[in-house]
Amino acid sequence: MNPRKLLRALHRDLGFFAVGLTVIYSLSGIAVNHIHQWNPSYVIERENVNLGPLADGPGAAAEVLQKIGDTSNLRSTFRAEGNILKIFTERTVASVDLSTGEAQLERSKPRALIFPMNYLHLNHPKGAWTWVADLFGVVLIFLAISGMFLSKGGWLGVSRRGWILTALGTLLPLAYLFIKL
Amino acid sequence: MRGRIFAALMLFTFSLALPGLALAEVFGAKPGNQKPLTVTEVLAAPSKFAGKPIVVEGIIIDVCSTRGCWMELGDGKSSKTLRIKVDDGVIVFPMSARGKMAKVEGKLEESSGEHHEGYEHKGSRKAEPRLIQLRATGAEIP
Numbered sequence: 635m636n637p638r639k640l641l642r643a644l645h646r647d648l649g650f651f652a653v654g655l656t657v658i659y660s661l662s663g664i665a666v667n668h669i670h671q672w673n674p675s676y677v678i679e680r681e682n683v684n685l686g687p688l689a690d691g692p693g694a695a696a697e698v699l700q701k702i703g704d705t706s707n708l709r710s711t712f713r714a715e716g717n718i719l720k721i722f723t724e725r726t727v728a729s730v731d732l733s734t735g736e737a738q739l740e741r742s743k744p745r746a747l748i749f750p751m752n753y754l755h756l757n758h759p760k761g762a763w764t765w766v767a768d769l770f771g772v773v774l775i776f777l778a779i780s781g782m783f784l785s786k787g788g789w790l791g792v793s794r795r796g797w798i799l800t801a802l803g804t805l806l807p808l809a810y811l812f813i814k815l
Numbered sequence: 816m817r818g819r820i821f822a823a824l825m826l827f828t829f830s831l832a833l834p835g836l837a838l839a840e841v842f843g844a845k846p847g848n849q850k851p852l853t854v855t856e857v858l859a860a861p862s863k864f865a866g867k868p869i870v871v872e873g874i875i876i877d878v879c880s881t882r883g884c885w886m887e888l889g890d891g892k893s894s895k896t897l898r899i900k901v902d903d904g905v906i907v908f909p910m911s912a913r914g915k916m917a918k919v920e921g922k923l924e925e926s927s928g929e930h931h932e933g934y935e936h937k938g939s940r941k942a943e944p945r946l947i948q949l950r951a952t953g954a955e956i957p
Contacts, residue, residue, distance in 0.1 A: 669844055709914030710874045715894045720876060722914020742880065742910045758907050783816055 638786070655754075655770050662755035665748050675749050677744045688747045695721045698730050700756050702739060736791045843906045843953030846870050846920035852862060855892040861923055861947045870920045871897065872934050875912050883907035885948075889915060898948040921951035954956070 665674040685701045688694055695711045698721055706724040714720055717733040730737040744750075753759065757767055782800060785791040792800070851872035857864055873888035876896050886908045887896040899919050901908075925947055 669881065676880055678880060710916070712874055712876050712889050712891070713894055714876075714889075722874075727913055744911075756904060756907070 641780050642784055645777060645784060649777055652770065652773050652777060655766040656774070658751045659755045659770075662748065666752060675745060676742045677745055678740065681739045681741075683737050683739060684713070685730065685737050688730065688732050688735055690732045694719055694730075694732060698728055698737065699723065700776070702726070702728065702737070704728075721812070745752050818926055825956040834844050838891065839955050839957040841955050842908065843901070843951065844920070846918045846953055846955050850957075851918055853892065854888050854890045854895065854897045857894050857923065857949075858893075858947065864923045865925070866922060868920060868922055868952070869949075870918060871899075872916065873897070873916045875908075875915050875917050878908045880910055883909060886912070886917070888919065898946060899951050899954070900948045901951050906951065906954070908954070915956050917954050917956045919949060919951050921949040921953075922952050924948060924952060 652745075668674070684701070685698060688697060694706060699705075699708065704723050704726050706726070709722040709724065711722070712720040714729070717731050719730045719732055721728040721730065725741060727742075728737055729739045729740075754763065755769075756807075757764060782792045782796055785796070787793060790796070847868075847870055849870050851870040852864070852873060854873045857869070857871055871888060873890045875886050876889045877887040879885045882903050884901055884903045884907070886899045889896040890897055899917075899921065901909075
């Protein structure tokens with residue numbers, strides 16, 4: 635088979651194969667790029683409420699959950715310093731001051747779509763996924779390099795306009811590193 | 816022929832998911848089988864355990880919401896908590912683990928207080944309090 639034809643076929647087919655993961659990794663990359671401005675993985679809702687007088691005893695947790703309307707399973711409780719009781723359910727983390735009735739309720743849930751994307755992009759699963767991600771990296775390198783040689787030549791090929799654009803794209807991160815480091 | 820290739824691909828794909836079916840989730844290296852210490856026991860005599868690999872068990876009181884790079888363990892015997900620290904990205908503790916029991920293996924170390932959410936500074940910024948923490952190699956959370 636003609637080498638350029640083979641290159642085009644591989645670039646095309648691997649390109650199709652890489653669409654899903656490229657979109658996942660790119661969207662996740664944008665999300666975690668702004669980690670100082672938002673939590674890319676969780677939506678955290680906090681609410682301050684006053685639950686009124688609370689009895690300090692074995693039934694305190696059940697009384698709090700009844701007042702906040704949380705019927706999910708109770709996981710555990712923890713007595714922090716002072717009169718603070720922390721209550722953990724499947725849905726809520728409640729920090730309650732038993733002496734005043736003041737409570738901070740925190741509910742966190744994973745961001746739809748972005749959380750699983752981050753999970754894969756940041757290699758949280760580890761194990762076999764590490765190999766899949768490494769293979770994807772190799773595919774991307776192939777797509778980048780093979781893409782330079784898809785055009786037969788002329789003004790659009792790597793020997794003319796192509797090398798200028800490649801050089802600019804490479805110089806940009808190098809220049810930034812040179813300035814910053 | 817195509818059917819066999821398809822079946823092999825499906826089998827391979829599902830086999831990648833098999834580790835996710837474990838009853839207890841393991842983060843990093845699975846902790847050893849030695850009898851775990853409680854948070855109170857460790858904090859009562861940290862110098863006794865410093866530098867040695869130990870296994871600690873306790874309730875997950877808090878988890879870093881940004882990178883999952885630390886969690887606080889407590890037990891029912893006191894209000895003290897022990898910080899479990901990992902390097903960013905190497906192990907990521909999920910926020911959904913709060914309130915669950917965890918078994919963690921690692922080495923006790925002393926470090927300066929870091930500006931993590933949930934960790935409250937007392938005193939001036941320059942005089943950072945010393946923090947006893949467990950540098951974890953792995954955790955098991957059912």
